[in-house]
Amino acid sequence: MTAKTNLQKSNDQPLSCQLETSLTREQLLELYRFLKMTRMFDEITVRLKRQAKLTGGVFTSLGQEATAVGTAFALEKQDFIAPLIRDIGAVFVKGIIPRTIFAQYLGKANAPSRATDVQFHFADLEKGFVGPISHLGDMIPVMTGVLLAARMKKENRVAVAYIGEGASSTGAFHEGVNFAAVQKLPLITIIENNGYAYSTPTRNQCAAAHFVDKAIGYGILGLTVDGNDIVACYETMKKAVEHARTSKN
Template identity: 40%
Template structure:
């Protein structure tokens, strides 16, 4: 699949934005400047951004609470999310909720569900509605390897297969279900093989390579859009950050983390862009600095923004459903 300079730089921008935003979130949380639990996805940027970028205009996405890259790729800005972390009026939900629940029907983003695996039941509902409308739209539902063991996930896949729904399931295999190694709870080494039980195709993508994610998911989406039914894509990646802000990562060895740091998805894409001549190192560095400045400005604005007006609590429509 041919990639233009503009597309490559766009993917790079969204991945850098996701990484820096979450690293800033982790730092501010440790400094007690942002309260509450945080769930970041440092190291998984290629999967989140690549999956969302593979969808067409109007397609629906149902991501997990850890897929900030999907939100940025689908149109959310740093100030929208920073405002939510500070529970300020400038946030996407006007102080009503944290990132765990954000969505936007306008952007065709189904709200994330912190009850792991439950999002699949909602996603197949959207897919069924699209099929009945005959609008040619595809729904994409993403969940983790741990959540893939939930009964709701398998019931949803079976339902999608029986009714030949236009939905693509994406399992983000980051090798840990919270602190439990995936190998200890899933007997198969290829999670995509589970699709065989329901009679639809399974694909495997390198979740740390945004181009492989984009191409693999694009192929699955277009086949589904063509009426070939559901598909399952396994994106193999690695979560460098802890499960939450309180996770000390004691269940992983230092050498394991260091090894995966060498497979950084952002450095991988940057190397390709410069080596293939799509942009110079100076251009890439300038783009990165613009992104960092934008994120810093968003946090600075959100920190000092006014609190939401209590009078609007029950009257103002927000992007939470």
């Protein structure tokens, strides 16, 4: 990445908005396209659900698009993601098109899981997309397996597991992150704190002041970012990816 872009500050931008970025104007437009696509996708699925045309539950990422899109944009083609229900934007960045997900939701025979499962419960390993399973926290151990396999094959891959803050209270989360840390695997775990685990407020399920503090307990790097600031998400993720690829802890 060579070009430096300075976003122009206007009066209506929040003070926390990251203005310095290595993203080019073309890349910023691409980010906007993915944000818009994600928002439109969510709005359409909600509409289809209300018309009783969708099978299964609908979980939107309304308001969390920037986290998924900005972080996934910092990855390379060979890197893997395991998104959760709020991260459809990351799936689009990895190259899965909305039509494929709609086929899943509508239970079409030509959908990747051939109408046996819905949402984005499928994988496309060519595109680095490992589909989620329903059990919270469990994609972290799965991604450690993906990375162990990559290490054996001498492939230079980073893997990302997205989870909500509620999922970071599960046993699978602790075991998975600890195992990845001990094995020194290039795993990035993104905890998205939206204040509620479904309807349970954060204070009722975690006593830590900040979720990023959990990283210290495993001896790994912890970074924190405003998930609504897409440029900050991208720049912070760049640092995390660089660290995961090159560091030994």
